[in-house]
Amino acid sequence: MSGHESTYVPKTGVEKWLDSRLPIVRFGADYLSLPTPKNLNYWYTFGAILSICLVVQIVTGIFLAMHYQPNTEMAFASVERIMRDVNGGWLIRYVHSNGASMFFVAVYIHMLRGLYYGSYKAPREMIWILGCIIFFLMIATAFLGYVLPWGQMSYWGAEVITNLVGAIPLIGEPILIWLRGGPAIDNATLNRFFSLHYLLPFVIFGVVVLHLWALHTAGQNNPVGILIPKDREKKDTVPFHPYYTVKDGFALILFLMMFAVFVFFMPNALGHADNYIPANPLVTPAHIVPEWYMLPFYAILRAIPDKFGGVVAMFAAIGILFVLPWLDTSKVRSMRYRPTMKIFYALFVLNGLLLGWCGAQLPDAAVVPGMPSFTLIDGQLNSYLWLTRLSTLYYFAFFVVVLPLVGLRETPLKIPLSISEPVLKGPDAMSGAVPASAEKKG
Amino acid sequence: MTQFLHKAMPLRKIAVAVLAFATLSSPAFAAGEAKHPRSGGFSFESPFGTHDQAQLQRGYKVYREVCSVCHSMDLLSFRTLGERGGPFYDSHAASPAENRFVRAIAAEAQIADIDTETGEPIMRPGIAADRFPSPWPNRTAGAAANGGAYPPDLSVMTKARAGGADYIYSLLSGYVDPPAGLRVGVGQYYNPYMAGDMTPFWDGDPDKVPYGGFIAMPPVLSDGQVTFDDGTVASVDQMAKDVAAFISWASDPRATERKQTGMGVLAFLAIFAGLTYASYRKIWKNVAH
Numbered sequence: 001m002s003g004h005e006s007t008y009v010p011k012t013g014v015e016k017w018l019d020s021r022l023p024i025v026r027f028g029a030d031y032l033s034l035p036t037p038k039n040l041n042y043w044y045t046f047g048a049i050l051s052i053c054l055v056v057q058i059v060t061g062i063f064l065a066m067h068y069q070p071n072t073e074m075a076f077a078s079v080e081r082i083m084r085d086v087n088g089g090w091l092i093r094y095v096h097s098n099g100a101s102m103f104f105v106a107v108y109i110h111m112l113r114g115l116y117y118g119s120y121k122a123p124r125e126m127i128w129i130l131g132c133i134i135f136f137l138m139i140a141t142a143f144l145g146y147v148l149p150w151g152q153m154s155y156w157g158a159e160v161i162t163n164l165v166g167a168i169p170l171i172g173e174p175i176l177i178w179l180r181g182g183p184a185i186d187n188a189t190l191n192r193f194f195s196l197h198y199l200l201p202f203v204i205f206g207v208v209v210l211h212l213w214a215l216h217t218a219g220q221n222n223p224v225g226i227l228i229p230k231d232r233e234k235k236d237t238v239p240f241h242p243y244y245t246v247k248d249g250f251a252l253i254l255f256l257m258m259f260a261v262f263v264f265f266m267p268n269a270l271g272h273a274d275n276y277i278p279a280n281p282l283v284t285p286a287h288i289v290p291e292w293y294m295l296p297f298y299a300i301l302r303a304i305p306d307k308f309g310g311v312v313a314m315f316a317a318i319g320i321l322f323v324l325p326w327l328d329t330s331k332v333r334s335m336r337y338r339p340t341m342k343i344f345y346a347l348f349v350l351n352g353l354l355l356g357w358c359g360a361q362l363p364d365a366a367v368v369p370g371m372p373s374f375t376l377i378d379g380q381l382n383s384y385l386w387l388t389r390l391s392t393l394y395y396f397a398f399f400v401v402v403l404p405l406v407g408l409r410e411t412p413l414k415i416p417l418s419i420s421e422p423v424l425k426g427p428d429a430m431s432g433a434v435p436a437s438a439e440k441k442g
Numbered sequence: 443m444t445q446f447l448h449k450a451m452p453l454r455k456i457a458v459a460v461l462a463f464a465t466l467s468s469p470a471f472a473a474g475e476a477k478h479p480r481s482g483g484f485s486f487e488s489p490f491g492t493h494d495q496a497q498l499q500r501g502y503k504v505y506r507e508v509c510s511v512c513h514s515m516d517l518l519s520f521r522t523l524g525e526r527g528g529p530f531y532d533s534h535a536a537s538p539a540e541n542r543f544v545r546a547i548a549a550e551a552q553i554a555d556i557d558t559e560t561g562e563p564i565m566r567p568g569i570a571a572d573r574f575p576s577p578w579p580n581r582t583a584g585a586a587a588n589g590g591a592y593p594p595d596l597s598v599m600t601k602a603r604a605g606g607a608d609y610i611y612s613l614l615s616g617y618v619d620p621p622a623g624l625r626v627g628v629g630q631y632y633n634p635y636m637a638g639d640m641t642p643f644w645d646g647d648p649d650k651v652p653y654g655g656f657i658a659m660p661p662v663l664s665d666g667q668v669t670f671d672d673g674t675v676a677s678v679d680q681m682a683k684d685v686a687a688f689i690s691w692a693s694d695p696r697a698t699e700r701k702q703t704g705m706g707v708l709a710f711l712a713i714f715a716g717l718t719y720a721s722y723r724k725i726w727k728n729v730a731h
Contacts, residue, residue: 038729038730077516077517080517080597080598081517083694083696084517084522084695084696090694090696090699090700091700091703094700238729242725243725243726243729246718246721246722246725246726247722247726249718249722250715250718250719250722253711253714253715253718254715256711257708257711257712257715260704260707260708260711261704261708263704264700264701264703264704264705264707264708265489265701265704267700268601273601273602273603273604274602276598276601276602276693277594277602278595286637420730
């Protein structure tokens with residue numbers, strides 16, 4: 001936490017020698033003794049879970065790279081060879097492929113938690129922005145990785161996504177050729193995608209270090225959303241270890257159990273069957289769909305009739321997250337005390353799921369089969385095209401209309417003066433302000 | 443009262459949104475759909491389920507005598523047949539490569555190789571380490587002999603089709619005469635379980651477009667075509683089921699090992715979770731939170 005004084009005292013001669021040259025032990029000790037708000041709930045455990053997800057992906061990925069062949073003639077068979085003939089290869093590969101999905105489950109929960117408790121507001125803007133960079137890098141890494149098995153969805157997914165670059169006016173075409181390493185997706189593309197897929201996780205790792213650095217500088221947010229005054233630090237915080245190592249650890253094990261159910265009992269449930277068909281540039285799959293975690297953004301891409309407009313909208317959907325701290329006008333961090341905002345938040349979550357659902361449907365298909373409909377501009381009203389557009393509209397409206405306006409117009413509930421106040425008095429205590437004298441005793 | 447209205451309105455909005463979302467879970471399109479595969483009642487589908495070795499052996503025989511005439515299984519090695527859980531696993535064999543069934547099966551195959559002295563191309567009997575030989579010298583030859591449609595490789599077929607083994611079983615045993623009003627092209631066969639859209643070929647009621655699609659593979663199985671060594675009656679249904687089981691095993695030979703490992707992993711994690719939760723309760727006992 002900010003201004004947290006180091007309590008580490010080097011004991012042995014070696015520790016003293018090292019501490020005056022490279023205080024790395026002090027760094028670790030301070031991390032573990034970090035005063036942490038004592039009211040963090042289980043939604044706050046996903047940060048620790050995500051760091052484990054990243055390590056799992058990097059470790060399994062390093063072993064996969066020892067056996068994988070980044071060559072269009074051999075890639076598909078080499079992945080299958082890993083699962084058939086490499087010792088424990090099936091485990092490593094399925095952990096890696098399902099690990100990507102688990103990573104995104106955790107990151108979406110982590111981001112929505114940040115959104116709910118206002119973890120992006122001053123003084124934590126940098127934590128949020130670095131998190132957005134990590135999220136963007138994760139999407140890029142996952143996309144590159146999905147191309148590597150060189151199945152039908154790998155190939156055609158790469159085709160669709162790299163083509164987006166070609167939509168940029170004037171400079172799009174040359175950039176596209178540069179990106180693919182040729183006029184079409186081929187061996188050169190697969191090689192560079194493999195190289196970048198190996199590189200980006202380490203870039204993510206670096207940004208995660210910055211993310212934690214910013215977190216430890218600005219201090220951990222908490223469900224009440226108030227800053228902890230210096231004089232209350234003893235009362236309202238507990239050392240990170242053992243209090244949160246054990247809580248995060250428990251949540252992590254539950255998360256790993258869900259992870260294990262996918263890896264061991266339905267390892268292909270989250271993927272598309274077409275990706276077990278070797279890539280064939282001459283046969284287009286019936287429906288090209290990305291992995292589930294990209295579906296909301298894919299839906300936004302398709303909602304815009306103009307190709308370049310779609311690309312802009314898709315990137316804007318991620319880009320807008322970066323300026324979120326300045327779009328929210330409310331001084332109150334936690335939505336616990338923002339009843340109106342809470343409803344718009346719930347709608348935002350449902351809308352996100354709806355966008356994901358729309359991303360997996362054919363745009364022309366009827367939403368409610370058999371319901372009478374009419375043509376609105378360029379498509380039937382009763383079609384996923386228009387549902388996606390409405391949903392996209394709410395996605396952006398939430399950021400540019402709802403967040404600024406509700407923050408100015410709402411009347412938030414009374415905010416407790418300290419963390420231990422609602423903790424000690426139960427939920428009833430939240431509504432009334434407690435006299436300063438009572439607070440001191442409490 | 444005003445406060446009540448203020449609260450009630452958004453609640454109704456949420457209810458509408460939830461309802462709208464729930465109604466969306468119906469299938470997106472009716473026409474152009476394949477019939478939902480029938481269940482083959484496979485032993486290996488449950489979390490604890492394993493492959494029935496007798497069924498895998500029958501399935502291998504169907505593949506060997508019927509499917510392998512056109513379909514390759516490039517990713518399969520003969521030795522894989524003798525691995526634990528495989529059709530010809532023998533606990534007495536020191537390794538799959540020394541398994542007598544595997545050696546006999548491999549030796550039946552002729553493998554293209556070169557003479558190590560002269561470099562001349564030769565054909566030699568297979569060994570356990572060899573891959574299943576392809577029926578075609580190359581992909582183009584396979585396509586040319588089959589009206590332009592290359593018979594797909596079956597190595598990972600149950601992973602490559604939604605529905606898995608049930609789909610293979612349903613497709614192979616599901617050929618029916620095309621309904622009146624459906625125009626079937628030359629060299630094509632109608633199958634209700636095949637993916638496709640029959641709308642352009644349908645002359646009947648546009649609201650009653652038949653399920654399924656066209657497939658270039660004729661109905662290849664006929665009753666009694668294969669003689670099963672264990673005396674099982676070789677009905678089309680039985681053969682389709684057995685070969686689907688074999689292809690399912692071949693697509694993921696580690697599936698049984700995977701599920702058994704999973705049980706151990708989950709049991710371990712459950713105990714670990716219990717211990718960690720107990721530690722959590724103990725550590726936090728004196729902290730109000």
